[in-house]
Amino acid sequence: MSAEExxxxxxxxxxxxxxxxxxxxxxxxxxxxxxxxxxxRSFPLxxxxxxxxxxxxxxxxxxxxxxxxxxxxSSRKVVDEELEKAYFMPxxxxxxxxKELYGGITEFSVETDRGYRDFEIHGRSAVRMMGASRVVITxxxxxxxxxxxxxDLDSRSKSLFGWVV
Numbered sequence: 001m002s003a004e005e006x007x008x009x010x011x012x013x014x015x016x017x018x019x020x021x022x023x024x025x026x027x028x029x030x031x032x033x034x035x036x037x038x039x040x041r042s043f044p045l046x047x048x049x050x051x052x053x054x055x056x057x058x059x060x061x062x063x064x065x066x067x068x069x070x071x072x073x074s075s076r077k078v079v080d081e082e083l084e085k086a087y088f089m090p091x092x093x094x095x096x097x098x099k100e101l102y103g104g105i106t107e108f109s110v111e112t113d114r115g116y117r118d119f120e121i122h123g124r125s126a127v128r129m130m131g132a133s134r135v136v137i138t139x140x141x142x143x144x145x146x147x148x149x150x151x152d153l154d155s156r157s158k159s160l161f162g163w164v165v
Contacts, residue, residue, distance in 0.1 A: 010054065010063035012070035017054075017078045025078050027054055027062060034062060039082050045136060048087070052079065089144045090114040092137075095157040098164055105140070106164060112145065119143065127164060135161075 016028040017036070025036040034056060042051035042064075049069050054062040065071065068079050090112035097109040104123045110116070119139040121127065128136045135147040150158065 008061065008063040010065050012065065012067070012072075012075075015063075015065075015071075015075070017071065017075040019078060025082055029063070036062070036082075038086060039079055041083065041087065044087055045130060048083070052083070087144075089136075089146050090117060092145050092147045092153075094154060095160040098160045108137075108139075110145070117145070119145070124164070 010029070014029070018026055018028065020026050020035070025039075026033050027036050036054055037057040038055045040053045040055065041048050042053065050067050052065045052068055054065065056062055065079070068076060068083075071079060092110045092112050094111040095108065096111060096116075097107075099107045101107055101120070105120050106122075107118065107120050109118050119141075121137060122140050126138045126140075128138070130136055133150040135150060137145045137147070139145070147153065147161070150161065153161065
């Protein structure tokens with residue numbers, strides 16, 4: 001995908017994204033302010049800050065931000081906060097326990113950057129390698145967990161992870 005292929009590309013220097021009085025995001029394009037219902041990443045795992053589409057509450061795409069990092073600081077902060085809520089993905093720091101259950105279900109107990117979590121996955125297809133050492137695990141509820149770098153895990157965690165894949 002390139003900028004030339006996008007119909008409604010938003011110029012980061014010509015827009016502002018801010019919160020209204022109730023804390024909801026709005027986009028200002030020229031002299032018009034519109035409420036934003038959500039931001040959607042085109043490439044959430046491989047390029048999370050590029051080609052982010054902006055949507056209103058009626059299901060209309062208001063435009064696409066080619067690179068969120070090019071927004072002014074306050075607009076970028078609002079977009080980052082909204083994307084963080086929409087794309088909640090705790091980073092696994094330590095694998096504490098892996099237990100195989102019935103029917104191809106595997107239960108994990110992990111320590112993440114957001115605290116202790118228990119979750120279940122269905123089959124090895126829920127574990128996706130993203131390059132040589134990055135891993136994204138999708139649980140049975142669709143939540144995603146990330147191991148940023150397998151090499152950074154302690155030896156027990158690596159061993160437990162190796163048992164799964």
